[in-house]
Amino acid sequence: MAKEGGLLDEGLEGLNHNFLTGQLENLIKWARYRSVFPATFGLACCAIEMMAAGGPHYDLARFGMEVFRASPRQADLMIVAGRVSQKMAPVLRQIYDQMVEPKWVISMGVCASSGGMFNNYALVQGVDQVVPVDVYAPGCPPGPETLMHAIMTLHEKIKDGELTKRRGAGKGAGLVIEQRDGQTGGGRGLEQPVLLSRS
């Protein structure tokens, strides 16, 4: 039964349904962190665990996260699940650039975070050389629980962070991206072999 005077007479108490007030910024953040759409970007072993996290046992849907978008244009979170090879790096960057702002990146597993045990010619030693990373999930591969923890950490970050975060496009994580012109050492000051770690 609606009150006669309504809003004009009784102020906010005159409203006959629930409401809440808050800063616009907080509302936007609240809405954002509850509806993060990840892009399906499975690369290697971690992708299997990422799929397992979306599966029935771990049920990522609890966090409003189960909708994995196949198109990067519909996604705002890129979970880099697995090792990124030199051949894949440009593709990864292109997919990142296709995603709409605001966008976040989780680097899942040690291979994506630092190259992991594969300290060699073929892998990008850390995906943060190619795209800016928000959360690093450790493990080889990280279990679904670890991935969930990473996602929750990201949620916290979105909730507490700045509303508009702008990174320079193409800047990666502030690292200079070099044009590759050969690994054989010709004229690039690579004549001195750098010994990679050996056990």
Added chain:
Amino acid sequence: MGADGSPAAQTFEGRQEMTSAALTSAVAKLRESGAVMRMTEEASQQVQETFDGDPTGDERMIMNMGPQHPSTHGVLRLMLELEGETVLRVKPVIGYLHTGMEWTGEELTYLQGPTNVTRMDYASPIFNELVFCLTVEKLLGVEVPERATWIRMLMAELNRMASHLLFMATNGMDLGAVSMMLYGWREREEVLRFFEMVTGLRMNHNYIRCGGVAADLPDGWRDHVLRLLDMIPPRLDEYDTLMTGQPIWRDRLQGVGAITAEECVALGVTGPILRSTGYAWDLRRDDPYLAYDEVDFDVVVGTYGDCFDRYAIRLNEIRESIRIVRQVLDKMPKGDYRVQDRKVTPPPRARIDESMEALIHHFKIFTEGFKVPEGEAYCAVESPRGELGCYIVSDGSSHPYRMHIRAPSFVNLQSLPHMMHGGLIADGVAVISSVDPIMGEVDR
């Protein structure tokens, strides 16, 4: 330029990518067709005539599928030439997950080797470790204790189940049966839980080591496995209800992506794809390793060599694996789980506390590793995808001089252009899925 003055080989001759039909010469197309599609004389003649036709009026288009595509099982990239929805040419472009594992394998000791190879085929890691350790043991000439052999068989067969369940899940999802995705994962989780109990990890176990396995089976393993074996068969029957007899499922798979035994043999294709053509070739039976000659099981074969046969073979191989695991449970011998050779395996933990010598051996094995006599060997096992082989050259040090893995997915992928040729693009998805490539293994 090589260090000893050898000229560097030409960097590249062909291109990895495909150019449009109008821009490719007939010779190049034929060369490509001959290499990739294996046509008969008449068919290639026909192709040449088609190609030499009017290039401006055709409706062909080159489409790029992948490397980031939900149905390419990772980072497989396909260049497709389409006419309408019909696939005319396919060229798989791989290497997007090239990890340099063969290089890394040469930098790690034999003891660390399984850590590296287990990450190749991440859906069936036990098999990678197994083939690596079998090869090293062949080079070393050590005899593995009986219990270790049977533990390896137990883990391998459970892993085969997990891998095929993963196939069930992804195959269902690729074809639109999304609930199958959830069912497949549900069952796979149960197997993984046992793995976690035994090895401490859900994937990439590093459980099988040279000379045995890393640890004995924990208490209560038998009950856990029995529970697993009771739980999974009724769920497989559910799959039968859900998919095998279902008209939509059959329509999507039957007659799609057919291949013959001769083509498989010519292409080097092994595993379920070869068996789907009716050719019963299974290394477990035909070239027994471990103790497979002591267990009783059937080699499942198909008839038509199409996607449905490959699906049905994998489903029934899960049942055969269950049969093998039951026999393993009955026959599991008592004894040591690794060879007590202080040059190969570390001493038991308890002895390290008492004996200085054991401590030194432990230290030396984990820092320097054990030395393997000079020589080279090739061993193969039947992984869920086909023949998984390992070729190791040893120069007498504690590191492999060359470690090469013959990955079944890598070779099986060559059958893709052949199976997709002439089909619809939606059938192509079914074909990719039925090959069940694991890109980590393709690219290594």
Added chain:
Amino acid sequence: MADDPATAVADDAREDAHEQPAEPELLYGAPVTWMRGQQVIHPSRADAKAVLKSARDDGFLMCIDIAGVDYLTFGERSSAEGSERPIVSPTAIPVDELRRRRSLPEGITPDRFEVVINLLRFADSSRLRVRVQVPADDPTFPTVTDLWFGADAMEREVFDLFGIEFTDHPDLSRILMPEDWVGHPLRKDFNSGRIPVQFKGDPSGEGS
């Protein structure tokens, strides 16, 4: 490839009686060694094609695997004091000893590269390994794709990682590395060094 694999084996094995080993050390005219119970034959590169063809006609219908090996630094790690080995240093082992250590038969000169082909015969589940020496100053090998189509991807892989050119291969291009990559990474003198992230053009246009 029209024959059924199993029957073709039996027929051909009988017919090609002249290609049966004349004496125990030779198989298809190539010297045989046994390594850990596995049969290995060592044809010269010039004979390799003919030997492989006889092997295929003798029932080795499947080419299981082709691997390349770069023997540039063979034996240095085992003789070195520590586990670190120099990336590039000319080998100083005498030829006879090298031949012994690489388990090559008499009469085969150890060269830097080796192409290792694993064959499989279905009829009796037997395997045959063919090791062919490839000199460093001429890293080429005749393609076997006309004998086994499945060798296509494997040869491309060996070409990619070792730079051994397979002459008359229908589509010899890099398969694992990007096609504009310089060098062949599994060669022992490939300088890994520091590896910069490669880019051929950043899509956003602002990077690099």
